[in-house]
Amino acid sequence: MRATLMYGAGDVRVEDVPDPVLREPTDAVVRVLRSCICGSDLWPYGSMPPSEHGSRMGHEFLGVVEDTGPDVPGLGRGDLVIAPFVWSDGTCDFCRQGLQTSCRHGGLWGGDLDGGQGEAARVPQAPGTLVKIPAGVDEALLPSLLTLSDVFCTGHHAAATAGVSPRTTVTVVGDGAVGLCAVLAARRLGAERIILMGRHSGRTDLGREFGATDVVAERGAEGLEKVRELTGGDGTHAVLECVGTAQAIATSLGVVRDGGVVSRVGASQYTEVPMDFGTLMRNITLTGGVAPARAYIEELLPDVLDGTIQPGRVFDRTVDLAGVPSGYRAMAGREALKVMIQP
Ligand SMILES: [Zn+2]
Numbered sequence: 001m002r003a004t005l006m007y008g009a010g011d012v013r014v015e016d017v018p019d020p021v022l023r024e025p026t027d028a029v030v031r032v033l034r035s036c037i038c039g040s041d042l043w044p045y046g047s048m049p050p051s052e053h054g055s056r057m058g059h060e061f062l063g064v065v066e067d068t069g070p071d072v073p074g075l076g077r078g079d080l081v082i083a084p085f086v087w088s089d090g091t092c093d094f095c096r097q098g099l100q101t102s103c104r105h106g107g108l109w110g111g112d113l114d115g116g117q118g119e120a121a122r123v124p125q126a127p128g129t130l131v132k133i134p135a136g137v138d139e140a141l142l143p144s145l146l147t148l149s150d151v152f153c154t155g156h157h158a159a160a161t162a163g164v165s166p167r168t169t170v171t172v173v174g175d176g177a178v179g180l181c182a183v184l185a186a187r188r189l190g191a192e193r194i195i196l197m198g199r200h201s202g203r204t205d206l207g208r209e210f211g212a213t214d215v216v217a218e219r220g221a222e223g224l225e226k227v228r229e230l231t232g233g234d235g236t237h238a239v240l241e242c243v244g245t246a247q248a249i250a251t252s253l254g255v256v257r258d259g260g261v262v263s264r265v266g267a268s269q270y271t272e273v274p275m276d277f278g279t280l281m282r283n284i285t286l287t288g289g290v291a292p293a294r295a296y297i298e299e300l301l302p303d304v305l306d307g308t309i310q311p312g313r314v315f316d317r318t319v320d321l322a323g324v325p326s327g328y329r330a331m332a333g334r335e336a337l338k339v340m341i342q343p
Helices: 039-047 139-149 151-161 177-188 201-210 220-230 246-255 277-281 293-305 321-332
Strands: 002-008 011-016 028-036 061-068 080-083 120-123 131-133 169-173 193-197 214-216 236-241 256-264 285-288 317-319 339-341
Touching: 002 039, 002 321, 011 321, 028 080, 028 139, 039 321, 061 120, 061 139, 080 139, 131 293, 139 151, 139 293, 151 177, 151 236, 151 256, 151 285, 151 293, 169 177, 169 246, 177 193, 177 201, 177 236, 193 201, 193 220, 193 246, 201 214, 214 220, 220 246, 236 246, 246 256, 317 321, 321 339
Parallel strands: 169 193, 169 236, 193 214, 236 256, 256 285, 317 339
Antiparallel strands: 002 011, 028 061, 028 120, 028 339, 061 080, 080 131
16 A cells, blocks of 8 residues: 655655554454644654655545454444554553553554554554544534544643633644644633634634634744733733743743643654743643543544534645655645644
8 A cells, every 4th residue: 555654854755565454352444534744744844864764654534344353342344444643452541541651562653563554554452542423424524523632632731731611712823733623622612701812814714713712923922912902901811821931831831811821732843842931830730731632532532523613624735645745845834734644
């Protein structure tokens, strides 16, 4: 089959790889219907040292079950399934706690295993990992269903861990796909005041449609001042940091209200957070982390199926497998917000 490999910074290739086969009784083989490129794929795309063997790419996909091992109850050939971006057994203590990203028998897609950016994938721990979608869904829903694999669940995780509710005001830092999904998730949880910090008007326009009530295009000290101005000098109860840079976390701590919560999601690239004595005196909580997407899919699925939310609108370009390298270029060059792959 054909699949995407990354060989180094800026070096993405689509090549022939072995067809996936069942290896463990709990495996399934899934033919990929839709996949996508993640903002987190752009970090290695910008900095990965050259590799001789390459690394299989992609961790967001949905597809059709082709084959299942003997220990995969409830799933069979032809089932439409979503694969979250971490696979997990669904039975260990962490999984039962709703923290499938820490599963004792789980792992990440890609590397030496199959990734989502290919024609098919072997799915380890299929009973715990895959979520079956009701048969006969409209094909137009596939992009939004695909976002449950990662990006919308990640935005939801930011809002959920920050305790967003109808009583909280919210700032979302970042107008990438995760930031826009965080806006949509905050709105879904009832927030009525959502300030979106981002400077790409095409993206912030979608943010407004997703529920942002204010857009602040300024960055740094200027942006901070603007948010404070909009909130009577106080900042907002919740701040969802969806960029991952040192400037973004500094801004987040600057626009959070005393007693408030900053939640960070996505692949943060900073190693230090300025939680100094001044922050302590303001009683700021720092939370967030990697989203246990598997814990959220069942909860979010009905709103996607009935069209209440359309997170799939973050996809503004679709490529086939041959077009994946151009998709990486487009996202890295900010010509595309998020690229969907239709193998
Ligand atoms: Zn587990």
